[in-house]
Amino acid sequence: xxxxxxxxxxxxxxxxxxxxxxxxxxxxxxxxxxxxxxxxxxxxxxxxxxxxxxxxxxxxxxxxxxxxxxxxxxxxxxxxxxxxxxxxxxxxxxxxxxxxxxxxxxxxxxxxxxxxxxxxxxxxxxxxxxxxxxxxxxx
Amino acid sequence: xxxxxxxxxxxxxxxxxxxxxxxxxxxxxxxxxxxxxxxxxxxxxxxxxxxxxxxxxxxxxxxxxxxxxxxxxxxxxxxxxxxxxxxxxxxxxxxxxxxxxxxxxxxxxxxxxxxxxxxxxxxxxxxxxxxxxxxxxxx
DNA sequence: AACTTGACTTGGACTAAGTCCAATGTAGGA
DNA sequence: TCCTACATTGGACTTAGTCCAAGTCAAGTT
Numbered sequence: 001x002x003x004x005x006x007x008x009x010x011x012x013x014x015x016x017x018x019x020x021x022x023x024x025x026x027x028x029x030x031x032x033x034x035x036x037x038x039x040x041x042x043x044x045x046x047x048x049x050x051x052x053x054x055x056x057x058x059x060x061x062x063x064x065x066x067x068x069x070x071x072x073x074x075x076x077x078x079x080x081x082x083x084x085x086x087x088x089x090x091x092x093x094x095x096x097x098x099x100x101x102x103x104x105x106x107x108x109x110x111x112x113x114x115x116x117x118x119x120x121x122x123x124x125x126x127x128x129x130x131x132x133x134x135x136x137x138x139x
Numbered sequence: 140x141x142x143x144x145x146x147x148x149x150x151x152x153x154x155x156x157x158x159x160x161x162x163x164x165x166x167x168x169x170x171x172x173x174x175x176x177x178x179x180x181x182x183x184x185x186x187x188x189x190x191x192x193x194x195x196x197x198x199x200x201x202x203x204x205x206x207x208x209x210x211x212x213x214x215x216x217x218x219x220x221x222x223x224x225x226x227x228x229x230x231x232x233x234x235x236x237x238x239x240x241x242x243x244x245x246x247x248x249x250x251x252x253x254x255x256x257x258x259x260x261x262x263x264x265x266x267x268x269x270x271x272x273x274x275x276x277x278x
Numbered sequence: 279a280a281c282t283t284g285a286c287t288t289g290g291a292c293t294a295a296g297t298c299c300a301a302t303g304t305a306g307g308a
Numbered sequence: 309t310c311c312t313a314c315a316t317t318g319g320a321c322t323t324a325g326t327c328c329a330a331g332t333c334a335a336g337t338t
Contacts, residue, residue, distance in 0.1 A: 194324095
């Protein structure tokens with residue numbers, strides 16, 4: 001987990017207690033938390049941390065490429081700390097739970113030039129949807 | 140455009156002026172509008188239509204499968220009326236403009252059983268990201 | 279054509295998620 | 309130790325969307 005902190009320090013991040021706990025929360029579990037969940041977990045370690053700081057820090061981590069935003073159908077964005085390994089997502093349409101998945105194939109190669117409309121294409125996200133075992137059992 | 144209205148009527152939709160203008164707005168242009176943009180265009184034809192009705196109607200069209208929700212990075216969801224033809228999206232990271240694209244390949248087949256975690260997988264969305272020609276010219 | 283009724287619409291209050299900002303605090307270099 | 313540019317705070321604000329009780333109306337029935 002100090003890997004992440006080292007990388008950030010190496011990039012000129014001023015290291016504060018707030019940034020440290022946010023980084024630790026994200027680095028600690030490979031689940032996909034909302035900003036509010038990150039705030040709650042961070043506040044457990046550093047009670048006076050503000051929501052604004054959590055949003056700021058998450059935004060910085062995203063632009064540094066350390067964390068990826070995932071938009072599910074639910075309203076709140078989720079933050080995926082597993083940004084260093086390329087992967088895609090499988091989301092339960094009912095409960096919103098997310099798994100990281102690794103499909104075979106190369107989806108970027110599947111978009112021919114004629115379908116690019118002059119865009120400079122830099123990446124692709126695949127979002128598989130379905131029902132998780134628990135939710136499927138309820139239906 | 141009356142295709143859509145016919146289909147809806149055939150499914151037992153009670154046809155009201157409000158639903159008609161919303162359907163017409165979506166059916167009229169193949170752009171990807173936000174709920175507020177749909178409301179604005181609908182209100183141009185039927186000034187007293189309320190936002191709640193637009194949201195209700197969009198929600199119904201989505202659950203009927205006539206329209207697809209697209210979550211970009213921006214906050215508001217966009218509504219894609221081109222639901223009858225399977226396709227994916229190419230989004231400009233800068234201005235948020237969206238194009239429909241048709242990649243080759245079968246992404247569902249690219250997710251092996253070992254990567255499904257017991258989920259019942261029902262679909263997949265591919266979101267290509269990059270810069271549109273206009274935005275690329277600005278950088 | 280008038281009646282009936284349950285589905286539809288309305289507007290306004292409410293909630294959730296996120297942004298902004300002026301005042302205050304502090305990490306890290308000199 | 310001091311300085312200062314960068315970071316944090318909390319609270320107001322905005323945006324996007326939901327909810328609901330009251331009123332309206334489409335379409336089937338007579």
